[in-house]
Amino acid sequence: MPSYTYAVKAQRLLRARGYPCRIRRREKTSSEGCGFSVLINGSCEGAERLLTGYAVPYSVRGGGADDDKL
Amino acid sequence: MINFDNAATTFPKPLSVRRAAAEAIKSFGGNAGRGGHELAMRTSEALYSARETAADFFGAAPENTVFTLNCTHALNMAIQGVMSEGGHIIISSMEHNSAARPTVALAMKKQVTLSVAEVFPDSERTLESFRRLIRSDTRAVVCTIASNVTGQLLPYKEIGQLCRENGICFIADGAQACGIYDIKLSDGINILCTAGHKGLYGITGTGLLITDGQYPITPIMQGGTGSNSLSLFQPSILPDSLESGTPNVIGAVTVGAGIGFIGTYGMNRLRAHEERLCRLFIEGLEGTEGITVYRDAAAEYAPIVSFNTEGFTSEAAAELLSERGFCLRAGYHCAALAHATLGTKGGTVRFAPSVFNTEEEVRKLVYNVKTLKNLPNS
Numbered sequence: 001m002p003s004y005t006y007a008v009k010a011q012r013l014l015r016a017r018g019y020p021c022r023i024r025r026r027e028k029t030s031s032e033g034c035g036f037s038v039l040i041n042g043s044c045e046g047a048e049r050l051l052t053g054y055a056v057p058y059s060v061r062g063g064g065a066d067d068d069k070l
Numbered sequence: 071m072i073n074f075d076n077a078a079t080t081f082p083k084p085l086s087v088r089r090a091a092a093e094a095i096k097s098f099g100g101n102a103g104r105g106g107h108e109l110a111m112r113t114s115e116a117l118y119s120a121r122e123t124a125a126d127f128f129g130a131a132p133e134n135t136v137f138t139l140n141c142t143h144a145l146n147m148a149i150q151g152v153m154s155e156g157g158h159i160i161i162s163s164m165e166h167n168s169a170a171r172p173t174v175a176l177a178m179k180k181q182v183t184l185s186v187a188e189v190f191p192d193s194e195r196t197l198e199s200f201r202r203l204i205r206s207d208t209r210a211v212v213c214t215i216a217s218n219v220t221g222q223l224l225p226y227k228e229i230g231q232l233c234r235e236n237g238i239c240f241i242a243d244g245a246q247a248c249g250i251y252d253i254k255l256s257d258g259i260n261i262l263c264t265a266g267h268k269g270l271y272g273i274t275g276t277g278l279l280i281t282d283g284q285y286p287i288t289p290i291m292q293g294g295t296g297s298n299s300l301s302l303f304q305p306s307i308l309p310d311s312l313e314s315g316t317p318n319v320i321g322a323v324t325v326g327a328g329i330g331f332i333g334t335y336g337m338n339r340l341r342a343h344e345e346r347l348c349r350l351f352i353e354g355l356e357g358t359e360g361i362t363v364y365r366d367a368a369a370e371y372a373p374i375v376s377f378n379t380e381g382f383t384s385e386a387a388a389e390l391l392s393e394r395g396f397c398l399r400a401g402y403h404c405a406a407l408a409h410a411t412l413g414t415k416g417g418t419v420r421f422a423p424s425v426f427n428t429e430e431e432v433r434k435l436v437y438n439v440k441t442l443k444n445l446p447n448s
Binding site: 002008009023032034057 | 102103105106110111114115118121132133295296297298299300301305307309310
């Protein structure tokens with residue numbers, strides 16, 4: 001997530017639609033340095049569609065089925 | 071002490087705002103957006119909630135809702151940010167110095183060309199003033215929604231429409247209108263600048279810049295944003311690009327609480343109350359020799375009344391009223407253009423009630439204004 005504002009926006013959108021998630025501070029969310037991640041347990045596919053629909057900028061990092069991060 | 075200087079800043083603040091401030095001091099002591107620990111996260115959540123509340127109130131996206139120090143700060147960011155590449159800018163002849171000074175400063179540096187649209191009591195004539203000044207290189211129009219001197223309402227929706235038709239950025243100053251009128255970006259406003267501490271009932275040191283994102287705003291200040299920390303360049307995303315440095319979280323929380331108060335009380339009810347107090351004040355002074363009230367039947371007004379009393383300068387009248395326990399602002403109200411438009415060379419005395427004033431307080435003021443010449447020291 002490019003900023004905390006977007007991270008909270010994403011978290012509230014996701015939680016309202018039944019995606020349990022939490023925000024975590026990261027030293028690097030991109031090459032430009034620290035930011036925030038929204039951690040989702042499980043597949044990010046539906047969450048990605050939701051965030052795209054609301055024009056929330058994000059990138060998917062690392063993860064795997066049990067630790068996907070937006 | 072009876073405060074009728076609410077156009078400068080509202081006082082008292084609602085109980086819910088005072089409680090929100092106390093809670094923010096007690097609980098939101100982290101630095102929003104700048105840490106992952108519980109205190110920082112909790113504080114960040116509180117800031118976001120206030121941002122979301124303000125965004126909903128004005129029909130904007132939370133990320134396009136920027137907290138500022140005050141309306142002047144917001145207007146400076148908007149004007150300088152939109153005009154960073156030059157062009158022609160139009161302001162109204164009723165602008166506060168918060169809009170007039172930054173535009174004049176840019177014009178003096180020859181960074182922009184500036185035109186001033188004359189405001190008339192008749193909205194059609196005012197609109198025509200703006201229309202006539204539009205040029206092919208006009209980039210922005212800055213216009214107050216309500217004059218801070220007389221309360222005159224300008225035809226901001228029509229000006230917004232005019233701007234939209236001509237591809238011009240419309241920057242609206244909502245300092246005296248927000249919280250009293252239902253102002254939305256969808257009214258044709260591209261960038262709305264307002265105070266948080268006036269009609270929104272937040273504490274001093276708060277303001278808002280709300281944008282539809284259509285016109286990029288080059289930041290006038292750079293610094294830490296809690297994001298992209300390895301980059302030496304300011305982030306381009308909002309609100310970070312315009313919110314450098316530690317935010318005023320307590321202030322933002324009070325703005326959120328103030329908007330909540332307006333919602334609970336009811337904006338129409340609130341406005342009706344203030345308008346009733348203004349009518350009572352004007353009617354009370356009607357027919358009194360030597361009193362001039364600056365209102366015109368052809369214009370519409372927000373709940374503010376400017377007046378003068380013969381034989382007293384505006385400051386002398388306000389001083390005498392202050393000695394009787396009434397707080398009214400006199401002089402030029404940081405609005406050189408507006409007073410030049412009105413022809414009030416000695417300034418005016420301004421009556422600006424809030425939701426907390428009563429009819430009884432207004433009657434007392436009327437009596438004291440009418441008997442000004444009989445007051446001690448007059």
